[in-house]
Amino acid sequence: MSANDVSPSLIRRVDATGVPLALARLVIGGYFIYTGIIKLEDPVLFLKQIKQYEMLPLDPAYFLNGTAVILPWLELICGSALVLGVFVRGAGAMIALMLAVFTPAIFLRALAIHNTEHTPFMQIAFDCGCGTGEIIIWKKLLLNFLCFLVALVPVFSNSRRWCLAGRSRSAPAEPVPTSVAEPTS
Amino acid sequence: MKIIKQTGCELLALAVIGLVVGLSANSLRAQGSLELGKDYFYIPPTEKLPEPDHTNGTDKVEPGTSNPKQPEGGGEPVSEKPKYPYQTIDYAGVVAVLKDPDTQTGLNVFVDARNDHAYEAGHIPGAVQCDPYNVPQYWDNVEPRVMGALKVVVYCGGGDCEDSAYMCRELVNQGVPMEAIYLYEGGWNEWDAKHGPVETGRPDAAEETP
Numbered sequence: 001m002s003a004n005d006v007s008p009s010l011i012r013r014v015d016a017t018g019v020p021l022a023l024a025r026l027v028i029g030g031y032f033i034y035t036g037i038i039k040l041e042d043p044v045l046f047l048k049q050i051k052q053y054e055m056l057p058l059d060p061a062y063f064l065n066g067t068a069v070i071l072p073w074l075e076l077i078c079g080s081a082l083v084l085g086v087f088v089r090g091a092g093a094m095i096a097l098m099l100a101v102f103t104p105a106i107f108l109r110a111l112a113i114h115n116t117e118h119t120p121f122m123q124i125a126f127d128c129g130c131g132t133g134e135i136i137i138w139k140k141l142l143l144n145f146l147c148f149l150v151a152l153v154p155v156f157s158n159s160r161r162w163c164l165a166g167r168s169r170s171a172p173a174e175p176v177p178t179s180v181a182e183p184t185s
Numbered sequence: 186m187k188i189i190k191q192t193g194c195e196l197l198a199l200a201v202i203g204l205v206v207g208l209s210a211n212s213l214r215a216q217g218s219l220e221l222g223k224d225y226f227y228i229p230p231t232e233k234l235p236e237p238d239h240t241n242g243t244d245k246v247e248p249g250t251s252n253p254k255q256p257e258g259g260g261e262p263v264s265e266k267p268k269y270p271y272q273t274i275d276y277a278g279v280v281a282v283l284k285d286p287d288t289q290t291g292l293n294v295f296v297d298a299r300n301d302h303a304y305e306a307g308h309i310p311g312a313v314q315c316d317p318y319n320v321p322q323y324w325d326n327v328e329p330r331v332m333g334a335l336k337v338v339v340y341c342g343g344g345d346c347e348d349s350a351y352m353c354r355e356l357v358n359q360g361v362p363m364e365a366i367y368l369y370e371g372g373w374n375e376w377d378a379k380h381g382p383v384e385t386g387r388p389d390a391a392e393e394t395p
Contacts, residue, residue: 058224073203
């Protein structure tokens, strides 16, 4: 028996309850289901929004159009996976990865607007294509950062309580029945 | 290490599922699907502009309109490259076209390149709506009006909106003569700000029903 098993840290004990994971799954999963559906409602609008970031080449068009087609579904699938408790680690990592790409892109676009239009950064607002409509960008950046942190919970949590698939690692030791624990002679 | 492997496998699985579902759903979608290979944001280079019409023996430019290669006043050629390869028209020009008797007889047509919601909320009277990203959906309604029209004035929201330019491109692709197409760059923003006449609802579709 290792030292960690004897006295698990507070984080591990809290994680073992399954509550942080369940909350993270519901919050992030629900949020990404919502944003995915919003984007799916109007693919053309989403295409125009991601074009504004100038991150993807216009020629060939497959990259930009493919992203506009696939990304909303990826968000919906990852959100659903989190809520259901399937592929929890991968879904959390995928969402964290998407946020790690989107957030700097939003920041850079806001910075470009700040530099060209001389709008105070804290007052910059635009529709970032995130499914939230026009939003004050510093609030969006903060929201994305918080979402990124919450999305990491399913990646690092060892609990699989209330999940449809997977089983917990380092689950709290079940009380061993005396009759089983006693060696038979 | 096992966690990394598990996360990587799940990431890959989700990416593949997203790819398959996304592409399948797009191909099965009845409305609003995207053509993966189509460059929706292509604007032809300005060099492909038609030569100014000399057939009537004049180079006269109508009030409110301009050709990027033939600046008004006939002065020195403009050094600044025009943004779009289409004739442009300003607010005064649009008002003149609106009052033109040919507009009442359907020989001049306005094409609204904004979305359904914006169009129904208010548009230039008599304008027909056509989404440049989904032309086939609207074309049956638009084609009889624009084919053979003397002037086709195209507009969208104005400002940074380039949808009217994409709509001009689509009209040319569908066979509308480039000489008949006028791009109203000020768009709805300018029209609304200058209190131009407005029509609401969807009269373009209502005309079709007997």
